[in-house]
Amino acid sequence: QSVLTQPPSVSGAPGQRVTISCTGSSSNIGAPYDVHWYQQLPGTAPKLLIYGNSNRPSGVPDRFSGSKSGTSASLAITGLQAEDEADYYCQSYDSSLSGRVFGGGTKLTVL
């Protein structure tokens, strides 16, 4: 059972917008510690997608955006493309565990 809760799967058609939620608690997201997002393409290592709740590293398309409110965060992907099909993970810090925590991951399927 992950400390951060994500939906196991989401799907959308090309061109559509999808969102992935990440729900935590007062000891992590609500503390408030920042939320970061990673994209893991099949058979590859995770790649940083969003840092500090809503910042995109250089090279990440602006189709990807992040937000945070209270004890939850969201990743939004607009203009869905086939290449976006991957697993997505949220990550934060938990003061109760005194360590880094991940969500269970969400598999995005592009229909």
Next chain:
Amino acid sequence: QVQLQESGPGLVKPSGTLSLTCAVSGGSISTTDWWSWVRQPPEKGLEWIGEIYHSGSTKYHPSLKSRVTISVDKSKNQFSLKLSSVTAADTAVYYCARQTAVAGTRGFWFDPWGRGTLVTVSS
């Protein structure tokens, strides 16, 4: 830019010790960043194992703390993971990653990551 590469045995016997090394290239390990290990069991999610600062300070996942040791070798610009008393549940892809942050943020993130190495625990 900084690159990380994991190395070590791909097969470890049950009750043995898993040992991996992460070589850091393109930058010094002696920065304000922390250096981490993360694992991913087959078909499962990511789990933070622990992290180390170049001074040798460490932090470990509470559930693994009794079995984990992370060390740093500044002369070789690398850091290492040892996990003792392994069982089949420790079979996973092990990643090393840099933890970094910038002013104005609360919390470190992992970037970049190594390619990962699969370690199987089996007799």
